Amino acid sequence: MAARFWDPDGSRYGIPTYPFRLAPDGLATRRQLRAAGLRPGGQEVAAQVLWYSHRYRRPGTPPIRYAYLYPVDQALPVRPMTPAKRAALAKANTARRTCPECGTDAGYVIPTSLGMCVTCAYPEEQHAA
Structure with missing residues (x-):
């Protein structure tokens, strides 16, 4: 199943795609960035992670979930709460x-x-x- 989502050059899905837990170092999801006190800062999506999840299945749609990945080195600090x-x-x-x-x-x-x-x-x- 994981091999289906392995597309590091982006030829199949349009952007580099990795299976769950197999994304390269230096990329993070929005939640991971936020936990580190960072935000994407307007940068484009660098890659995505795809995985199967029957927990969130909607009728008529495949049970595939996704999360976009952003480069950590280009992330900006979270704006302070005014x-x-x-x-x-x-x-x-x-x-x-x-x-x-x-x-x-x-x-x-x-x-x-x-x-x-x-x-x-x-x-x-x-x-x-």
């Missing part, structure tokens, strides 16, 4: 926790499937307990 950005993020998170029905802070992110806090969505179950 006070304005921190305040905007806090405001957005507060809005996600505030119930539109009762207006209280639920203490958790309101499920989009309900559109309101669990107490407002199922009032009969709250009174029974």
